[in-house]
Amino acid sequence: MSLSILASITSDMARELAISQGVCVRPILRRVLDRDTGTESRVPIPCGATREAVCPPCARKARVLRMQQRAEGWHRDTEPEPADQLGLEDDQHDQDDGEQDRDDHDGSRRVRSTRRRSDAPDLPRVAMAARTVGRVFVTPDGKEYRPSMFLTLTLPSYGAVRGGVPVDPATYDYRRAALDALHFARLADRFWQNLRRAAGYRVQYFAAVEPQHRLAPHLHCAIRGAIPRAVLKKVIGATYSQLWWPSFDRPVYVHRQPVWDGSDYINEDTGEVLPTWQEALDELEQDPDAQPAHVMRFGEQFDMAGIIAPSPDADRAVRYLAKYLTKAITDPLGDQDEPHAAREAYIDRLHAELRFLPCSPRCANWLRYGIQPDQPGPGLVAGRCSSKAHDREHLGIGGRRVLVSRDWSGKTLAEHKADRAIVVREALLSAGIVAPEVERMAADVLSADGLPRFIWTDDNPDPATYTQVILASIAERQRWRAQYEAAKASAGPVDNCSATGPDARTTGPAHGSASPDDQPNPGLQDRQSGVSGANPQDANAVSALDDRAEGPTIPNRGRPSPRPPTGRTD
Numbered sequence: 001m002s003l004s005i006l007a008s009i010t011s012d013m014a015r016e017l018a019i020s021q022g023v024c025v026r027p028i029l030r031r032v033l034d035r036d037t038g039t040e041s042r043v044p045i046p047c048g049a050t051r052e053a054v055c056p057p058c059a060r061k062a063r064v065l066r067m068q069q070r071a072e073g074w075h076r077d078t079e080p081e082p083a084d085q086l087g088l089e090d091d092q093h094d095q096d097d098g099e100q101d102r103d104d105h106d107g108s109r110r111v112r113s114t115r116r117r118s119d120a121p122d123l124p125r126v127a128m129a130a131r132t133v134g135r136v137f138v139t140p141d142g143k144e145y146r147p148s149m150f151l152t153l154t155l156p157s158y159g160a161v162r163g164g165v166p167v168d169p170a171t172y173d174y175r176r177a178a179l180d181a182l183h184f185a186r187l188a189d190r191f192w193q194n195l196r197r198a199a200g201y202r203v204q205y206f207a208a209v210e211p212q213h214r215l216a217p218h219l220h221c222a223i224r225g226a227i228p229r230a231v232l233k234k235v236i237g238a239t240y241s242q243l244w245w246p247s248f249d250r251p252v253y254v255h256r257q258p259v260w261d262g263s264d265y266i267n268e269d270t271g272e273v274l275p276t277w278q279e280a281l282d283e284l285e286q287d288p289d290a291q292p293a294h295v296m297r298f299g300e301q302f303d304m305a306g307i308i309a310p311s312p313d314a315d316r317a318v319r320y321l322a323k324y325l326t327k328a329i330t331d332p333l334g335d336q337d338e339p340h341a342a343r344e345a346y347i348d349r350l351h352a353e354l355r356f357l358p359c360s361p362r363c364a365n366w367l368r369y370g371i372q373p374d375q376p377g378p379g380l381v382a383g384r385c386s387s388k389a390h391d392r393e394h395l396g397i398g399g400r401r402v403l404v405s406r407d408w409s410g411k412t413l414a415e416h417k418a419d420r421a422i423v424v425r426e427a428l429l430s431a432g433i434v435a436p437e438v439e440r441m442a443a444d445v446l447s448a449d450g451l452p453r454f455i456w457t458d459d460n461p462d463p464a465t466y467t468q469v470i471l472a473s474i475a476e477r478q479r480w481r482a483q484y485e486a487a488k489a490s491a492g493p494v495d496n497c498s499a500t501g502p503d504a505r506t507t508g509p510a511h512g513s514a515s516p517d518d519q520p521n522p523g524l525q526d527r528q529s530g531v532s533g534a535n536p537q538d539a540n541a542v543s544a545l546d547d548r549a550e551g552p553t554i555p556n557r558g559r560p561s562p563r564p565p566t567g568r569t570d
């Protein structure tokens with residue numbers, strides 16, 4: 001491409017090209033100075049967005065990784081290493097995708113733990129086996145199989161909905177819909193606890209919270225092992241979650257706001273200090289007539305299917321699970337892109353409800369109900385809580401979109417990423433192609449003087465330069481893909497299984513070498529995905545290539561601290 005053509009490429013064109021080639025459309029640019037050679041270069045770091053509207057290639061990449069994690073845990077027939085021995089985060093609940101507030105269930109737990117034990121549903125208790133894998137079934141002719149399940153859980157009706165809008169807006173229960181959406185993850189947590197009790201083994205799941213057309217969240221779950229329909233039905237019916245929070249039925253501060261006096265929120269007119277979160281909980285606990293602030297249950301409808309893998313059904317289900325992960329809750333479903341007045345009005349109405357309901361003990365909205373949020377500080381204003389659950393775009397589903405149990409695949413998301421890098425490395429090495437100098441720019445590479453050799457700084461080039469950086473990324477990616485294709489052709493098909501088998505972490509050829517690939521930094525490894533749906537069996541390998549395609553895996557690219565493997569907000 002000649003310079004004059006390059007110059008005429010607009011940023012819009014570059015964006016389109018980047019999308020078609022699976023290259024990040026809004027990379028963060030950094031400069032790296034090599035103190036030994038005095039040369040400086042520019043390094044684009046993919047944005048890592050998880051939403052398609054923000055960056056389609058990065059979102060696609062994130063989704064492919066999730067699909068791999070999902071597929072790997074679903075039909076396991078051996079026990080994964082226990083999560084605590086792998087150093088996975090020790091979480092009373094389950095490993096979430098860290099997307100946001102693991103909001104303290106503390107407040108409600110504290111109250112529940114004393115007096116109100118009515119939380120335990122009426123379910124038969126069966127002996128609990130230590131296993132996490134499903135049972136094996138044997139056919140009369142001796143064939144063994146180990147089915148898994150695909151389950152969809154829905155919330156109850158808040159009023160009839162037709163064409164994506166309430167039939168009767170006057171009677172539709174917006175408040176309940178809003179509260180159920182805000183606290184959906186709690187109900188799901190409770191469901192898994194109950195299911196394990198009733199099914200008699202340590203049921204593992206990979207679940208995605210997704211919006212229905214009526215905008216209520218529902219939960220698509222891949223479950224390891226088969227559980228009889230009657231048991232599921234019983235558990236769904238018996239599961240409920242109570243929110244033991246102070247009452248937020250009546251707004252107290254509507255037109256004026258409590259003010260911060262340096263240590264508390266007070267009523268400006270009277271000087272009266274608002275009750276603290278702890279005081280409000282104490283009062284709740286001492287009130288014999290207290291009722292939970294909100295009670296949630298699932299709807300009557302649920303959907304389950306047994307899945308035997310490998311099969312086209314199993315593959316389809318994995319893809320289906322990932323379908324909405326990259327969408328915003330309010331994104332138009334299907335093809336109907338044109339604005340729809342009634343639909344917009346419905347979203348507005350639901351959003352108006354969500355805006356002022358409390359999302360967590362620390363939510364600024366407590367001020368509206370005359371209570372100081374937990375751990376308050378200056379600057380809190382009801383209606384302006386920073387949790388995205390209140391946004392019009394998220395409609396209550398602000399936090400965990402992916403809920404994964406701790407012993408699902410026995411790996412962290414970071415380890416799944418590392419697996420994919422190993423696949424590519426194998427293909428390249430076995431074809432005699434030297435991986436790029438991945439160590440080259442690592443922040444822990446030292447010069448002779450003992451100081452870091454590479455110095456990283458921020459970079460904010462003008463738009464034209466930015467566009468050229470993106471174009472360069474595209475070119476580099478194409479070069480890598482060509483090399484990779486050549487490597488595959490000469491070495492035979494890439495064995496995807498080598499990266500997905502239980503031993504991948506310990507048997508990969510890269511392991512034990514001095515390459516930094518041994519411990520890739522998960523947060524920085526986010527390359528783009530250019531996986532095309534047309535070639536699904538290449539998905540793992542191609543996206544693994546993408547881990548390398550745009551640049552080396554660098555343990556610490558000059559960031560002050562590595563980003564966590566997940567938990568991006570975009």
Ligand SMILES: [Zn+2]
Binds near residue numbers: 057059
């Ligand atoms: Zn991106």
Ligand SMILES: [Zn+2]
Binds near residue numbers: 359360365390
């Ligand atoms: Zn909030």
